[in-house]
Amino acid sequence: MFIENTLLFLSSLTLTEFISYFWPFIFFDFVRYVILDLFIIFFYLPARYFDSANRRRAKLQLFRQRPLVSVIVPGKNEGKHIPRLAVLLKNQTYKHLELIIVDDGSDDDTELICRKLESEGFIKKFIRNDQRGGKASAANTALNFASGEFIVHIDADSYLSDNSIETILTPFFLDSKIGAVGGDVRVANIESSMATRLQTIEYMKSISVGRTIASFLGVLRIISGAHGAFRKDILERLHGWDVGPGLDGDITLKFRKLGYRVVHEPDAICYTNVPLSFIRLAKQRYRWDRSLVRFRLRKHVDMLLRPTVYKTRNFLTLLDNLVFNVVLNIKWWIYVVQLLMVAASTNFALYIIVVNYILYFSINVIEFMVACMVNKRTVMVRELVLIPFLPLMPLYTGVFIRLVRSYAYLMEFIFKSSYNDRWNPWKVSKISKQEKM
Amino acid sequence: MRKAYLINQQHNFGLSAETVRLLREEAIFEHELHDIAFWLIDASNDMRSAYDVISKLRNQLLPDIYLRPIVAIVKQGQDRLAGTDLLINEQHVNDDKINELVSRYEPVNQWIDKANQQSDQPDYGYVFRILRMIVSRNMELAPQSGIEKSMGYTYPLVDAIAGEDENSMFHALEMLEHQRLISGRFVTKAHFCAHCDCAFMNFKEACPQCHSEDIDSQQLIHHFKCSYVGEEQEYQKDNALVCPKCDRALKHIGVDFDKPSVIHRCNQCNNRFQEAIVLTECFNCGRTSEPEHQRKRSIKAFKSTAMGGNAAIYGMDSLFKQVMEPRFNLFSAAEFRNILQLEIARIARYQRSDSSLVLINFDVETIYVKFGSQAQELFAEISEVFNSLLRTSDVISSYNESLFVILLIETSTDNAQIALERFKVGVNELLAHNIGDDMKLSSAIEAVTFETDLDKSVEQFLAP
Numbered sequence: 014m015f016i017e018n019t020l021l022f023l024s025s026l027t028l029t030e031f032i033s034y035f036w037p038f039i040f041f042d043f044v045r046y047v048i049l050d051l052f053i054i055f056f057y058l059p060a061r062y063f064d065s066a067n068r069r070r071a072k073l074q075l076f077r078q079r080p081l082v083s084v085i086v087p088g089k090n091e092g093k094h095i096p097r098l099a100v101l102l103k104n105q106t107y108k109h110l111e112l113i114i115v116d117d118g119s120d121d122d123t124e125l126i127c128r129k130l131e132s133e134g135f136i137k138k139f140i141r142n143d144q145r146g147g148k149a150s151a152a153n154t155a156l157n158f159a160s161g162e163f164i165v166h167i168d169a170d171s172y173l174s175d176n177s178i179e180t181i182l183t184p185f186f187l188d189s190k191i192g193a194v195g196g197d198v199r200v201a202n203i204e205s206s207m208a209t210r211l212q213t214i215e216y217m218k219s220i221s222v223g224r225t226i227a228s229f230l231g232v233l234r235i236i237s238g239a240h241g242a243f244r245k246d247i248l249e250r251l252h253g254w255d256v257g258p259g260l261d262g263d264i265t266l267k268f269r270k271l272g273y274r275v276v277h278e279p280d281a282i283c284y285t286n287v288p289l290s291f292i293r294l295a296k297q298r299y300r301w302d303r304s305l306v307r308f309r310l311r312k313h314v315d316m317l318l319r320p321t322v323y324k325t326r327n328f329l330t331l332l333d334n335l336v337f338n339v340v341l342n343i344k345w346w347i348y349v350v351q352l353l354m355v356a357a358s359t360n361f362a363l364y365i366i367v368v369n370y371i372l373y374f375s376i377n378v379i380e381f382m383v384a385c386m387v388n389k390r391t392v393m394v395r396e397l398v399l400i401p402f403l404p405l406m407p408l409y410t411g412v413f414i415r416l417v418r419s420y421a422y423l424m425e426f427i428f429k430s431s432y433n434d435r436w437n438p439w440k441v442s443k444i445s446k447q448e449k450m
Numbered sequence: 451m452r453k454a455y456l457i458n459q460q461h462n463f464g465l466s467a468e469t470v471r472l473l474r475e476e477a478i479f480e481h482e483l484h485d486i487a488f489w490l491i492d493a494s495n496d497m498r499s500a501y502d503v504i505s506k507l508r509n510q511l512l513p514d515i516y517l518r519p520i521v522a523i524v525k526q527g528q529d530r531l532a533g534t535d536l537l538i539n540e541q542h543v544n545d546d547k548i549n550e551l552v553s554r555y556e557p558v559n560q561w562i563d564k565a566n567q568q569s570d571q572p573d574y575g576y577v578f579r580i581l582r583m584i585v586s587r588n589m590e591l592a593p594q595s596g597i598e599k600s601m602g603y604t605y606p607l608v609d610a611i612a613g614e615d616e617n618s619m620f621h622a623l624e625m626l627e628h629q630r631l632i633s634g635r636f637v638t639k640a641h642f643c644a645h646c647d648c649a650f651m652n653f654k655e656a657c658p659q660c661h662s663e664d665i666d667s668q669q670l671i672h673h674f675k676c677s678y679v680g681e682e683q684e685y686q687k688d689n690a691l692v693c694p695k696c697d698r699a700l701k702h703i704g705v706d707f708d709k710p711s712v713i714h715r716c717n718q719c720n721n722r723f724q725e726a727i728v729l730t731e732c733f734n735c736g737r738t739s740e741p742e743h744q745r746k747r748s749i750k751a752f753k754s755t756a757m758g759g760n761a762a763i764y765g766m767d768s769l770f771k772q773v774m775e776p777r778f779n780l781f782s783a784a785e786f787r788n789i790l791q792l793e794i795a796r797i798a799r800y801q802r803s804d805s806s807l808v809l810i811n812f813d814v815e816t817i818y819v820k821f822g823s824q825a826q827e828l829f830a831e832i833s834e835v836f837n838s839l840l841r842t843s844d845v846i847s848s849y850n851e852s853l854f855v856i857l858l859i860e861t862s863t864d865n866a867q868i869a870l871e872r873f874k875v876g877v878n879e880l881l882a883h884n885i886g887d888d889m890k891l892s893s894a895i896e897a898v899t900f901e902t903d904l905d906k907s908v909e910q911f912l913a914p
Contacts, residue, residue, distance in 0.1 A: 118710070128725060131725075132658075138722075138723070139724070140711065140713075140724055141711060141724060142670070142672075142710035142711045143710060143711055144672075144708055144709075144710045146672040146674075146677070146679070146708070146710055147677065149677035150672045150677045150678075150679050150710075151679075152677075153672075153677055153678055153679040153680075154670065154672075154679040154710075156679075157670075157679055157680055157681075158722060252676070252678050252694065252695030252696075253677065253678060253679075253695070254677055255676060255677055256674075256675070256676070256677045260677075440674055440704070440705075440708070441674045441677075443674075444674040444675050444705075444706055445674075445675070
C-alpha cells in the first residue's frame with residue numbers, strides 16, 4: 014500500500030518537480046559518489062593494473078637502496094601497546110627500521126616498559142618528556158632524534174600488516190616528486206559494537222575509496238597520523254609538525270604547498286581501534302571536524318585566495334574539501350528546512366524521505382562494492398559480514414555524522430572552541446589562541 | 451693482683467710500680483704471663499711503631515699474649531688504632547684509671563685463664579683466634595668504616611690479627627657465622643668490586659652505545675607556538691633563544707616555551723640518549739664494570755653465640771668434618787683407636803694380611819679464608835672425591851681440624867698408594883679449578899704392623 018503510494022508519488026512528478034525535491038542527491042551526492050566510483054572502475058583500476066610492472070621495479074629499487082626508515086610513535090600513556098608494536102615491526106618484510114618512541118608526559122608505567130625494551134634493543138630510542146607538550150611537539154621530538162631517510166608515523170595502538178612498511182615506501186621510488194604517502198587505515202575492532210561496524214563501512218568508503226580516488230586525481234588532502242610515510246628531508250625543511258588538532262591534514266597541505274605530490278597507498282594496511290560508542294565517536298568527530306575550519310579556512314586559506322602561487326590542484330584540493338564538507342553541510346540544512354516546509358503544506362514529505370533513503374542506500378551498496386574492488390584480496394570475511402548493516406548507513410552518514418559536523422563547524426566558527434580542547438596542553442592552546450593560529 | 455704492662459717505654463707516665471710494670475718487647479716470652487691485666491702501649495708520639503707492637507702482640511699464638519686486652523695511650527683527638535681494646539687520652543693516665551681498667555678487664559682475663567686450663571698449646575688457627583677474641587670480650591664486634599682498608603670497613607679489635615690477605619677477616623667472620631659460632635646483626639650494605647673486593651669505586655655516567663664517559667648534557671626546548679622541539683643550542687642566537695622553525699624570540703619559560711627533558715650527547719660516537727649507563731671503576735684494580743655486577747654484602751656486627759662460647763674454650767669442629775660426617779660415618783678418635791688396635795692384633799696373630807694406615811692433611815683454613823661461606827660447597831665436592839678412595843669396610847676418622855686418618859683394611863701399601871694417587875689427582879683438579887692450586891694437601895701411607903702407633907705416626911707426619 015505504502016510502496017504503491019510511493020511509486021504513485023514518484024510517477025506523478027514532473028522532471029522539474031523531481032529535481033526540486035531531490036536536488037541534493039542529483040547534484041551533489043550522485044555526482045560525487047557514483048561518478049567517482051565509475052571513474053575508479055574504468056580508470057583507476059585499469060591504470061593500477063598496467064602500473065604493476067613499474068611498482069615492482071620501484072619495490073626492487075627500495076630493497077636495493079635499503080634506506081633507513083624511522084618509525085616514530087609519539088603518544089601519552091601508550092606503554093601497554095608498545096611491546097606488541099615492537100614485535101610487529103620485527104616481523105615487517107622491510108627490515109632496515111628504527112623504532113623511536115616519544116613519551117609525552119605519561120603518568121603510567123610507559124617509561125618503565127619502554128626503557129626495558131630500549132635496553133633489550135627493541136626500541137632504538139626512547140625519549141621521555143616529563144612535561145606534556147601535545148602530539149605535535151612529541152612528533153617533532155621524535156623527528157629530532159630520527160636518523161632515517163624516511164619517517165613513518167604510526168599510532169601506538171595500530172597494527173601494521175607484515176608488508177605494510179615495504180608497501181608504503183614503494184611510491185617514493187615511483188616518482189621523486191612524491192613527498193608523502195598515506196597508508197590505508199582500517200578498523201581493527203569491527204565486531205565490538207554497532208558503532209564500530211558502521212565506522213568500518215565508513216572507513217572503507219571514505220579512506221579506501223575516497224582517498225584512493227583523491228590521490229588518483231591529485232587532490233588528496235590528508236595523510237592520517239595512524240599510518241603515514243614522509244620524506245625526512247622535507248619534514249626537516251618544514252621543521253616538523255605544527256600545533257594540532259588536525260596536524261595530519263596540516264602537514265599534508267604544507268607538503269603540497271612546497272610542490273610535492275602526496276598520495277594514498279591502499280595496499281599499505283594498518284588496523285586501528287575506533288571509538289566503541291556513538292558518544293565517543295561524536296566527540297572524536299567533533300574534534301576532527303573543527304580542525305577543518307581552523308586549518309583549511311583560517312591557516313591555509315591562502316591556497317584558495319592565491320591559487321596561482323600554489324598550483325591549481327592544490328586549489329582544487331582545498332575547494333573540494335570545503336565544498337563537500339562545509340557547503341554540503343549547509344545544503345543539508347537547507348534541504349531539511351525545505352522538507353519541513355513541504356511537510357507543512359503537503360502530505361508527501363514521507364515519500365520524499367523514503368525515496369531519498371532508497372537512493373542513498375543504493376549508493377552505499379555501490380560504494381561498498383567498489384571498496385571491495387579497490388581492496389581486492391585484503392577484503393576478508395570479517396568485512397563481508399557487514400553487508401547486512403549497509404541499510405543503516407544512510408542514517409549514520411546522513412543524519413548522525415551530519416549533526417556532529419554541523420555542531421562542530423558552528424562552535425569553531427563562532428567560539429573557536431578547538432583552542433580550548435584538552436587534547437593539547439593548556440599552555441599550548443593559550444599561545445595558539447593568542448597568535449590566532 | 452694483675453698488673454698493666456707498659457711495653458717499650460723508659461718512663462712510666464708517673465704511674466706507681468704497684469700498678470704498672472715496664473717490659474721490653476723482646477722480654478715478653480721470658481716473663482711470667484699469668485699476671486698480665488692488659489698491655490699498655492704509648493701511641494701518643496709514634497702511632498706507627500705503636501701499631502707495630504700491637505700487631506706483633508696480636509699475632510702471637512699464645513692466648514696469654516694475643517688475647518690480653520690492649521690499651522693505647524693517645525693524644526687528644528686521636529680515636530682510631532687497630533687492634534686495641536681501648537684508647538685513653540694521655541692526660542687521663544693515672545693510677546686510678548689503671549686500677550679501674552684492671553678490674554674492668556678482669557672477666558676477660560678470667561676467661562683466658564679458663565681457656566688455658568683446657569689446653570696451654572698455641573692457637574694455630576687464624577679463624578679460631580678470631581673466635582676467641584670475640585668470645586673473650588663478650589661484646590659486640592662492630593664494623594667501622596674508613597679508608598685504611600680496601601674493603602672500606604674494619605673490625606678494629608680483631609683487625610691486627612693478620613690473615614692471608616686483607617679480606618681474610620671478612621671471610622673468617624662469614625665462616626664463623628655460617629657455623630653459628632657467632633651471630634650477625636645487620637648494620638648496613640656495601641658494594642664491592644667483583645674482581646678485588648675493593649669498596650672504593652668511581653661511579654661514572656657513560657654512553658650506552660660506546661661506553662665513553664665523554665658526554666655532555668643539553669636541555670630540549672619545546673616552543674609552544676610552532677611545536678618545534680630541539681636542543682637548546684639549536685635555539686641559541688647571539689645570547690638569545692630564537693626558534694629555528696619560526697624565527698620568533700623565546701620570551702619566558704613556561705609561557706611560550708618549556709624544557710620538557712634533558713638529553714645527553716656522546717662526544718665520541720655522537721649518540722644521543724636520555725638514560726646514560728652507569729659504570730664503576732675500581733680504585734684498586736682499575737677494572738670497569740656495571741653496578742649490577744658488583745658484589746653486594748651485608749656489613750654486620752657480630753656477637754658470639756652459646757655454641758661459639760663453647761667452641762672457643764674446647765676447640766672448633768672443622769666445617770669440613772661437619773660435611774663429611776653424615777656421608778662417611780666418621781668414627782670418633784677413640785673408636786678409631788680401638789678398631790686400629792684390633793686390626794694390629796689381628797695382623798700380628800695371622801701374619802698374612804696387609805692393611806694400610808693413610809694420613810691425609812688438608813690446609814682447610816686456606817679454603818675457609820678464601821671462600822668464606824661458599825667453602826661448604828667446595829667441601830661437599832671434596833668429600834665426593836673421598837668417596838672414590840673409600841670402601842665400606844674402610845674406617846675413617848678425623849684426628850683434628852684438618853687431619854684425616856683412614857684405615858684401609860686388606861689393602862697393601864702399593865694398592866693404597868694407587869688409590870691415594872687417584873684421590874690426590876681428583877682433589878687437585880677440583881682445587882685447581884676453584885682456587886688455582888695453592889692449597890696444600892699432604893699424605894702418608896704406612897703398613898699396619900704390630901709396631902704401629904697412631905700418635906707417633908701423626909707426630910712424624912706433621913713434623914716439618
